[in-house]
Amino acid sequence: MSRTPTRAPRSILVVALLGIAFLALPVVGLLQRAPWSSLDDLLGRRAVLDALRVSLTVSALAAAIVLVLGTPLAWMLARVDIPMRRLVRALIVLPMVLPPVVGGTALLFALGRRGLVGQWLDRWFDITLPFTMAGAVVAATFVALPFYVMTVEGALRTMGDDLEQIAGTLGASPLTVLRRITLPRLLPAMGAGLALAWARALGEFGATITFAGNLPGRTRTLPLATFQALESDPEAALALSLVLLAVSLVVLLPTRDRWLPTR
């Protein structure tokens, strides 16, 4: 069945275009100032390659953890009648609205060497998270997880649980229902949520520098390297920004239309 597209009033279109221009302008600004001629040289620098490697490793690991932790969490939020659901959901969304520097400080007080839990990690297992790549992964996961959970929970709610109920009455075990019905229908939303979370992890700055510090090759991600280059070497900062922009687009572009649930 094909539907005729909604006819849009011109005034709405004008404002919408204004919104697009507002969001696109900074990108255009970045592109027109980019040092295209010396880009080869800039991108080949050790500092840039190091930051790219750290960023890709940290964000990929964060995305993996988000997938493993976030899927059951989203399912529980959508399907289980848990007490104080509103409070739980507010807690989960908190990292989305919290200034990342505050998040990083909070992580430090919880998982730092003298932190609530961190002191025991340090004493019993000799694990110290701050100033390690693992620390950067923790910071990135902290800010990225809500994006995945919210996307997947929303999809679970929209699709409802009618089919799951029916499958249950036909004798399918809960695990079979999950494997044969819920997960296959959920895949597009999981992909979209994962892309959002991954992109957020890539762009993470405040929590990373506060919790994990800043060391080339270990915790200095692309955003940290960009921030640092901005004052000493603006050309390199622009090159780093381009890399970040390109990587983020690679993560985000294939997803939106194809993976977001269309109704």
Place this chain on the structure above:
Amino acid sequence: MNLPARRLPGTAILKLLTVGLVTLGLLMGGACSLLDDDSNGDRLTVFVASSLTDVISDLATAWESAGGPGIVEVVGGSNHLAAQLRDGAPADVFITADAALLELLAPDRVPIAVLDRFAANHLVVAVPIDDPAGIHGPADLQRTDTILVVCVIGVPCGDTSFERYGDLPIDSYEPSVRAVVARLALGEADLGIVYATDVAAEPRITAAWNEPPACPCVAYAAAAMTERGRPFLEFLESDRARDVLTTHGFAREAAPPGSP
């Protein structure tokens, strides 16, 4: 059954559009007058190097009690502040731990007056007060089983650290000296390179070992960016300001270059 046409007549659209635009205009006008808040108007904006965090409020108190206008302090790494100034940030006075940064402000923001080397500071290796890693002497700087944090290269304390101590097994480059102090004060790092004045000001950290003040060190320069900022430079030369600086452990002048 025919549904009644939902299309608005042209004049109604025009009216709606007009109302919308007028509302938008009013909102923007309101927002602008809000954003243009002039509460800082008669105050003096002072951009000040991170290592002067503690002393600047005492200096401000002394300046205000001497009849000067109120002061808005903006504290940060000297190079970070310089970059903001270059990009047009409003400041009446810029106090930097590296006078060379003043030259980088040109051609857009040339200071109208400069007071060079009005105070000085030197680096020390500091540890948390309980010294978790047992740091005894310069050799411990090379240990790899400790967490060592320093200022990032580009910030005066970072450049000076590198010049003085050379390559070290560093675990994190912090954006300003106060960030290094915070790492030590919270016990997240075992040792760090900070200024002598930081050790004097922060009770949770202490010098790792006794060493006589040594250079390379930093000398502070103050620049008046506006005519309004000029009296603050004169104030910095006054006995009153010098007393405040000395109380906080700042040297009166940088040792001559090349001295030990």
